Amino acid sequence: MFVVSVNLQSAGRSERPSAGPAVAAQGLGKRFGDRVAFEDVSFEIAYGEVFGFLGPNGAGKTTTVRTLGTLIAPSSGSATVAGIPLTPENGVEIRRRVAIMPETPGLYPRLSVAENLECFADLYEADDPGARIERALRSVNLTERTHDACATLSKGLRQRAALARALLTDPQVLFLDEPTAGLDPAASRDVHELIAGLGRSGVTIFLTTHRLDEAERLCDRVAILNRTLLTIGRPEALRERRYPKALRVRTLDRLQDPGSVFGGLPAVEGWRQDAEGAYVVSVSDPRVAGPAITRSLVGAGADVLSIEESSASLEDVYMKLIADDAEGRPQ
Amino acid sequence: MKLSRRRIRAIVRKELRTYRRNASIVVAMAVIPLLFIVQPLVSVFAVSAPEGQLGDHHELLYLLGIPALVPVMLAAYAVVGERQEGTLEPLLGTPIRRDELLLGKALAVLAPAVAIAYAVFGIFLALVVLFARPGVASALIRGPDIVAQLIFTPLIAAWSIWIGIAISTRANDVRVAQQLSVLASLPTLAVTTLIAFDVIHASLGLGLALGVALLLLNRLGWRLVSALFDRERLIAGTD
Numbered sequence: 070m071f072v073v074s075v076n077l078q079s080a081g082r083s084e085r086p087s088a089g090p091a092v093a094a095q096g097l098g099k100r101f102g103d104r105v106a107f108e109d110v111s112f113e114i115a116y117g118e119v120f121g122f123l124g125p126n127g128a129g130k131t132t133t134v135r136t137l138g139t140l141i142a143p144s145s146g147s148a149t150v151a152g153i154p155l156t157p158e159n160g161v162e163i164r165r166r167v168a169i170m171p172e173t174p175g176l177y178p179r180l181s182v183a184e185n186l187e188c189f190a191d192l193y194e195a196d197d198p199g200a201r202i203e204r205a206l207r208s209v210n211l212t213e214r215t216h217d218a219c220a221t222l223s224k225g226l227r228q229r230a231a232l233a234r235a236l237l238t239d240p241q242v243l244f245l246d247e248p249t250a251g252l253d254p255a256a257s258r259d260v261h262e263l264i265a266g267l268g269r270s271g272v273t274i275f276l277t278t279h280r281l282d283e284a285e286r287l288c289d290r291v292a293i294l295n296r297t298l299l300t301i302g303r304p305e306a307l308r309e310r311r312y313p314k315a316l317r318v319r320t321l322d323r324l325q326d327p328g329s330v331f332g333g334l335p336a337v338e339g340w341r342q343d344a345e346g347a348y349v350v351s352v353s354d355p356r357v358a359g360p361a362i363t364r365s366l367v368g369a370g371a372d373v374l375s376i377e378e379s380s381a382s383l384e385d386v387y388m389k390l391i392a393d394d395a396e397g398r399p400q
Numbered sequence: 401m402k403l404s405r406r407r408i409r410a411i412v413r414k415e416l417r418t419y420r421r422n423a424s425i426v427v428a429m430a431v432i433p434l435l436f437i438v439q440p441l442v443s444v445f446a447v448s449a450p451e452g453q454l455g456d457h458h459e460l461l462y463l464l465g466i467p468a469l470v471p472v473m474l475a476a477y478a479v480v481g482e483r484q485e486g487t488l489e490p491l492l493g494t495p496i497r498r499d500e501l502l503l504g505k506a507l508a509v510l511a512p513a514v515a516i517a518y519a520v521f522g523i524f525l526a527l528v529v530l531f532a533r534p535g536v537a538s539a540l541i542r543g544p545d546i547v548a549q550l551i552f553t554p555l556i557a558a559w560s561i562w563i564g565i566a567i568s569t570r571a572n573d574v575r576v577a578q579q580l581s582v583l584a585s586l587p588t589l590a591v592t593t594l595i596a597f598d599v600i601h602a603s604l605g606l607g608l609a610l611g612v613a614l615l616l617l618n619r620l621g622w623r624l625v626s627a628l629f630d631r632e633r634l635i636a637g638t639d
Contacts, residue, residue: 101636138493141632164495175490177414179421184414190496191410219420234490383583 083290091116091242092137093274096146099132106132108145110298114275114290116241119268121288122277128295130277131172134244137275151241168240172247174231178220182211182230185219186237193238205233210261221243225256232263242273249283261287270315285383297359299390304383312381313338316362318348321372330369334361349379374379403503407496412511413506419474419512428473429512433466433520438526444532444540460525460545463521467557468588471513475564476581480571480588489635493586498629502622506561512556521549548607551554555614556592560585569628572637 090113098108107129114120124130135141137150148155151166176185183202190198206212209229219227228248235243248264249257264287268274278284283306283337284291292301300307323346324330331340331350336358338351352358355378366373419425482488491501529537557575564581571577591610594600 135489135635140489140492140635161495161497164493169490169493171486171489171493175420175485175487177487178485179413179418184417185504188414189490191413191495192407192491192496194404194406194495231490299569 090114090119090149091152092120092150092253092275094137094146094148094150097133097136097143097148098145099129099136099141100144105129105296107294107296110146110294112292112298112301114242114273116273117271118290119264119274119276119288121284122275122294123279123281123284123291123292124277124294125279130294131246133294134169134246134275134277135351138167138244139163140169165238166240167242167244168235168238169244170231170235170246170248172250174227176219176227176230176234179218181216181218182206182222182233183215185230186234189234190237195238199302201237202233205236208266209233209238223256225252225259228252228256228260229263232260236267240272242275243267243277244277246277247279248276249278255390257283281382281384281387291383293387293390295391295394299394300386307386308381308383312385313351315379316350316352316355316359316376316380317343317379318350318362318366318376319346319374320348320366324348324369324371326369330365330371331362334358334365337362360382401496401499403497403500407500408504408507411496411501412508414576415478415505415508416425416512418506423441425474429470429516432470432473433516436469437520437524441527444528444536458542458545458548458596458598459540460521460524460542460596460600461592462593463517463524463549464552464556464596465589466517466520467513467553468527468560468585468592469582470516470560471509471557472560472564472581472585473578474509475506475561476568476571476577477574478509478565479568479629480577481568481574483634484574492631492635499622499626502565502625505565506558506622509561509564510554510557513561514554517553517557518550521553544602544604544607545581548602551611552592552614555611555618556588558618559588560619562618562625566621566625566628569570569625569630569634612626 092114093112095111097110099106100108110129112120114395122130122133132141136143137148137155139155140151142157143155150163153159153163153166155163176182177188180188183206186205187198190201195201203212209232211226211229211233212341214222214226214230219230220265222230230249232245235245245264249260251258261283264274264276268287268289276284276288288304289305290301291307294398295298300310302310327340327342327348329346331337335351336354338353340350341346343349350358350362359376363376402408419429440462444459479488482491525541528540532540560581563584564577567581567584568577571580591600595602600606
C-alpha cells in the first residue's frame, strides 16, 4: 500500500482558484491538415475529481491531453485549464500549474532518479527542491532507488519515477496518459494504488486509458471519445442509461411455463433465457420485482439456485457505444 | 520576455551530466581533436629550416577546425535525440520557454567544445616548444595567430552549434541530423584550412571582417533556430 501525500497548500506560485472548474472545454477540436484528431469536445472537470478519458487507439485521447497541456494548439473551440484560458500567451502559466505524464515515462536514462527530478524541479523553479524530491519519491515508494540511474529501473519503477516527477510541484491538474500501458499486472496494480491515493488526497486527475477496468475502478466520471465525445457521466450512471436493469434467475430444472411465472408480476417488464439456460428478467425496480419473482417461483414449485442483479459492465457500455459510432459514421 | 537563468542552468547541467556518462560522446570528443593535431605536428616536426619551410603558413589556425567540427555532432543530437528517446514531451510540458531551452542546449555544447579546443591548442603549443627543432617554435607561434585562435574558437563553435541545432529541430533521425550537420559545417572548415595554408591570405582586415560576420551569423543563427523550433511539429510529428 502506498502512502500518497500531496501538499496542495505548498503549490507556491499557483494558488488554486476558489471557484470554477479545474478544466473546461467548449467545442474543442484539433485537426492536422485534413485529418481530424478530435472535434467538438465539451466537458467540465471539478477540482479534486478523477476524470477518465476513454477511447480506442486513434480516438484523439493523447492529442486532447497535449492540447490541454499547451503542447499543441487547438484548431477550434476554447478551454480553460487550472482556471486560465487556453491561449498561446498563457502557455507558460498553464504549464506551471499542471503536470503531464506521457505514455512513455521520458526519463533521462543516464541520470539518476534524483537528478531527473532535480532537473524538473529547476525547470518549474520550485522552492526547496530537495524536500520536494524527497516527498515525491516517498509518495511513490521509490526512496531506495533515489541514486540509481533510470536506465537500470524496471518499466514499473520508471513509471513510478515519472509519477514522482509529475507530483514534484503539486500540480493543480495532473494529466496521466495511459499510465499503465505495457505494465505487468503487479506493476499496474501499484500504479492504480498510487492514482487512487492521489484521488483521495484531492488531486485533480485527467486519466486517459483504454483499460476499462482501470477507469471503472479509479474514476469519479468517465467520458468516451472516438474523435467526438460519445458520452460522459459516472460509470454506474452510464451503465444504467445504456442497459435496463435485470434480474438473472437460475433454477435447478427448466420452468414448465416461464410466462406464467414471470408474467404479470409487479415491476417486471419482460424476460428471456440466456445461453446458459438462466432467465434474464427485465425489471423497472429490482427491489420490488425481486421478492415477487421469488414468491412466484416458490409457488410454481421451482428449485431456485440463485437470483442476482444482472449488471452491464462499463466495457459493455463502451463496446456498444463504439460499435454504434462505427455504424453511424460514413464509410 | 525575461529568460530564467535557473531553467537554462538546469538544461546545461542535465546535458553535461549526460555527456559525461555517454562513452560514445566522450570518445568522439577526444578522437576528433586528436585527428586535427596530427597534420600540424607532422609538418612542424618535419621542418629542417623553420623560416624557409613554414613560410606564410599558419599551422595554428588549422586547429580552428576543432571548434568547427566537435560541437556540431553534439548539437545535431540536441533536439532530435530527445525526441527519439521520448524525453522531449515531458521537457516541453514544463514551463520552459523555447529560447531558454535552445540557449541551455547551446551553452552545454559550447562549454566543453571550447574547453577541448583550447586544451588541444595548449597541448600542441607545448609539444612544439618542448620537442620541435630550435627556431621552429619562435617561427610558428605568432601573437596574432594566438589571438585569432582565442577569439575565433568560441565564435566558430557557436556558429557550428546553431547549424547543428537548426538541423536537429527539423530532422527525424539522429544519424541523418549528424551527417547533415557535419556536411553543413564543411564550408567553415574549408575557410579555416585555406587560411591556415595561406590560400586565403590572413590579415587584420580579414580577421576583423570574419569576426564581425561570425558575430552577426551567431545572432542570426539563434533567431533562425528559434523560428525553426516548432513545438507542435516536434510533439505531434506533423509537417
